[in-house]
Amino acid sequence: MPDAAKRTLPEWLTYIDQTHPQSVALGLERVRTVAERLSLKQPAAFSVLIAGTNGKGSTAIALERLLLIAGDLRVGVTLSPHLEQFNERIRVQGELVDDGAVCTAFAAIEDARGDLPLTYFEFAALAALYCFDRAACDVIVLEIGLGGRLDAFNIIDADLAVITSIGLDHQAWLGDTLDAIGAEKAGILRRGQQALFGPVMPSSVTDRARALEVDVATVGVDLAIEQDPAGEHIRLTNRRSQIRTPWIDDRGFVPANVALAWAAGCTVLTQLSRPLLAPPQLKSWARALVMPGRCERRAALGRHWLLDVGHNPLAADYLAARLQTFCGPAPVPVAVFGCFEDKPGPELMARLAPQVEQWVLVPTDGPRGQSSRALAAAAEPLAARVHQATSVEQGLRMAHALAPPGAWVLVFGGFAVVGAARAWLDGAGARCEA
Numbered sequence: 001m002p003d004a005a006k007r008t009l010p011e012w013l014t015y016i017d018q019t020h021p022q023s024v025a026l027g028l029e030r031v032r033t034v035a036e037r038l039s040l041k042q043p044a045a046f047s048v049l050i051a052g053t054n055g056k057g058s059t060a061i062a063l064e065r066l067l068l069i070a071g072d073l074r075v076g077v078t079l080s081p082h083l084e085q086f087n088e089r090i091r092v093q094g095e096l097v098d099d100g101a102v103c104t105a106f107a108a109i110e111d112a113r114g115d116l117p118l119t120y121f122e123f124a125a126l127a128a129l130y131c132f133d134r135a136a137c138d139v140i141v142l143e144i145g146l147g148g149r150l151d152a153f154n155i156i157d158a159d160l161a162v163i164t165s166i167g168l169d170h171q172a173w174l175g176d177t178l179d180a181i182g183a184e185k186a187g188i189l190r191r192g193q194q195a196l197f198g199p200v201m202p203s204s205v206t207d208r209a210r211a212l213e214v215d216v217a218t219v220g221v222d223l224a225i226e227q228d229p230a231g232e233h234i235r236l237t238n239r240r241s242q243i244r245t246p247w248i249d250d251r252g253f254v255p256a257n258v259a260l261a262w263a264a265g266c267t268v269l270t271q272l273s274r275p276l277l278a279p280p281q282l283k284s285w286a287r288a289l290v291m292p293g294r295c296e297r298r299a300a301l302g303r304h305w306l307l308d309v310g311h312n313p314l315a316a317d318y319l320a321a322r323l324q325t326f327c328g329p330a331p332v333p334v335a336v337f338g339c340f341e342d343k344p345g346p347e348l349m350a351r352l353a354p355q356v357e358q359w360v361l362v363p364t365d366g367p368r369g370q371s372s373r374a375l376a377a378a379a380e381p382l383a384a385r386v387h388q389a390t391s392v393e394q395g396l397r398m399a400h401a402l403a404p405p406g407a408w409v410l411v412f413g414g415f416a417v418v419g420a421a422r423a424w425l426d427g428a429g430a431r432c433e434a
Helices: 009-016 029-037 056-070 099-113 120-134 178-188 203-211 255-271 279-288 313-327 345-355 372-378 380-385 392-402 415-427
Strands: 046-051 075-078 090-092 139-143 160-163 194-197 215-218 224-227 233-237 242-246 296-300 303-308 332-338 356-361 386-388 408-413
Touching: 009 099, 009 120, 029 099, 029 120, 046 056, 046 178, 046 255, 056 075, 056 139, 056 255, 056 279, 075 120, 090 120, 099 120, 120 139, 160 178, 160 255, 178 203, 194 203, 194 255, 224 255, 233 255, 296 415, 303 313, 303 415, 313 345, 313 408, 332 345, 332 372, 332 392, 332 415, 345 356, 345 372, 345 380, 345 408, 356 372, 356 380, 356 392, 372 380, 372 386, 380 386, 392 408, 392 415, 408 415
Parallel strands: 046 139, 046 160, 075 139, 160 194, 194 215, 303 408, 332 356, 332 408, 356 386
Antiparallel strands: 075 090, 224 233, 233 242, 296 303
């Protein structure tokens, strides 16, 4: 391995994946110490921390787009995990930071950490803060990767906290009840802070907010959402104003998360003494929202492909409820699915099973990966409709062969599965479908 100054980004990623014996090691002491050594613990930028089971990424992207349309603000955003390349995790002004900036950040972190072991995720979080500091961002939007209380980004005392939703996921680390998971997410809250909550929060979240005297606005209470009778627009109302935006649920942006992003944008702009968006700007904002890998529709090789990173029960329910809207009333001829072994794969498949004729199961890699054979064994009640592939690429080719021309193919599960599918479809000349 070359010395730090000469490492390429792929070499750095291999290195940081090996500096800690565990892929997940929750706790803040290591990352806080290194952040303090790099003077990154409390950024000068206005900070927004987004936690939740689902909807974090789409809320972050919607907020980013709103702030960029507002103008004259430098905006940094993190997303986690990435679909195809690490750089997706660190965005400045709506663009991925380049390899050189990430390598410079990693080199500084490596020098500052001394003998402290950092996980891959801690390296990534510190690299984002380093890049945002060097880019002199005015606003930083940080997506929590896992939980909240012990996530690396929680070293930041955020100016605004957002909790999008609470559902069952990562139970091995966060607990196996909604209250337990909610308590972990609520760990991002600070005394007297402003916060925005999605529509249904367990008592562990609301009680924590009350105890800390957090100024909370909640979707469905302080943030109202109405769909017009024609189904073409939604009306969002908060404590200060009301907007009417094009309906964008067919692009994977849940209205509640659009409302959270809008309310967060209003808060940021007000706090930074910037004018709120005018109606024409808001219309441009809503129409420009795109979230790769979330209800993403592509056309390639004579088939239509629906890609979604839903990998927990809440996300599977949303996908099941929207599948006919995306793909039509008939069952989808074939679905390609893969997930980590700590995800409830058979349960996720069962939620979509009434709308899927055949399954192609694909493996996932890494410490939490599982083979398609193991997934098929766990999904034994569907065995007559299941095919096994040895790779995502082979699974996509199998699905293409099984689906008749012009039909839909659903690809869902982990980020790695959807990321590999996007790359494969790009190689096949895929085009996006509205």
